[in-house]
Amino acid sequence: MEHIRKAVEKLASPRLRAAVSIQTTLLSSLTNMMREEGMMQLLPVMVSPITDPLNHSVLEGSIRYGSTELQLTKSMILHKQLAMASGLDGIFIVSPNVRLELPERGSTGRHLIEFSQLDFEMRGRKMEDVMRFSERLLVQALRDVRARHGKELELFGRELHIPSTPFRAYDSRGLEKEFGPDWERILSASSKGPVWVTNHEREFYDAEEPDMPGTYRNYDIIYPEGFGEGLSGAEREWEYSRILYRMDKNGMDKAPYGAYLEAARMGRLVPSAGAGFGIERMLRYMCGAQHIEEVSPFAKVPGKEIIF
């Protein structure tokens, strides 16, 4: 009962109200920039026979509808690739993702078992294009929030700095060599502004450098002041043979991806690059909140009792 009362009291807190107000500006700012860029808005996919395999372990979450097993969306990456088959130049989605994280992730301050990302994909673009566009999105959102939410930021005791672009970029291999496996935390804690980290060995759909096997055309934004990862993106593998090769290399069972692979075999996937900003993480960074749950009314923290 005490947990319930705390969850109800939180809903009435002035800080939460301030966070929701900032969130409204942030979503307006980001989605309007997408539209000005000529990108088309898709609606979320929540259940599908296919979803992102992810690069880290989460508990399985699926439901049955008749004889079909439907996965809850972990990210819309595969659907983004499929949607590009329509010949659209760019797409975006405010996309809720459900990732049943292991309980120990509750203490990172930035993991929730459901969250939303502003997910987007651009046809025929390269990693540098998406990196520059992502910087513009973040800087504009920061500017808009700073201009309109002086009072709310004050409530959080937050002074927002507008970073200069382009952000400094690091190679993940170099960071790992210098700082060991905990490089992300160390880099984030010591950075004064957002930085890029490129070249991660991870999911099959992130493109490999054609002339440099083992080098990857992907990129993450790491927020400063310890707020950690805030965007993840990549150029994509889109050729059938390359996708098969990369799935094999990751030791994946191809059976669940039959329809996606058929679309690739039919030649309907196209070269693209994209990314996704975690909305709650961006909001946490802007508010300077210690834990992401402070800025989300119905936050579900891994390992913590879920009330609403």
Next chain:
Amino acid sequence: MEHIRKAVEKLASPRLRAAVSIQTTLLSSLTNMMREEGMMQLLPVMVSPITDPLNHSVLEGSIRYGSTELQLTKSMILHKQLAMASGLDGIFIVSPNVRLELPERGSTGRHLIEFSQLDFEMRGRKMEDVMRFSERLLVQALRDVRARHGKELELFGRELHIPSTPFRAYDSRGLEKEFGPDWERILSASSKGPVWVTNHEREFYDAEEPDMPGTYRNYDIIYPEGFGEGLSGAEREWEYSRILYRMDKNGMDKAPYGAYLEAARMGRLVPSAGAGFGIERMLRYMCGAQHIEEVSPFAKVPGKEIIF
């Protein structure tokens, strides 16, 4: 394999591309009007111990996380009421809902097992306020689509009429008496413009007329030309004793709603009224498409094989 190929070919169809383009305008138009009204944007809830019990039978869809059973969101109505506890004057969400409809609903032309609604709630407002605001939203979206999408509408062979407001309103009891249980279909097929139907006996949270038990302060928009129901809304029950009474009257098991009921008992729910527009249904109506699946890239039709 034939099903897969058809699903892939559909993704590349000019009609679908046109629909997505209209959808982009429609979402921009609707959400900008919400913001101009001073309403705050929430992010979707997809899994929670509580969700809308609905008024019609669907198959159950839940997952487990540790010892907690999480329902897939059928609508965010209970979360909308809880979020109003924050003292916000108005909220909106582009909210995906998963409703595992029985296979026979596949032939209605307007049911999907996942869809998105533009869901909103206004503090201290009455049914008439929300009806007038909903009319303004729909008319403005129609105007914007007609102004910007001549080419796309031509592809659908669609001539869009801007309805005059207020829409004509009917009482559901009168319609049932005149046309029998199939009144919605008959009314929609014979109407020249959108109409209101009020006073439906359904979920516990739709407010009952204080001085007229058995009369309800709820309202649906029925689109003309056979496109059927497009919005559903109500003033809400918010007092603890009234909610208990209405749950009992509907023969509901109150156990799953413990946290929601505790918030009501604590006096944290507030008088409000709201509604939700089905986005895909509005888009289908605007395009004049025969089946809702024609306007949705990854449409999941009840009883039909699910590819993506």
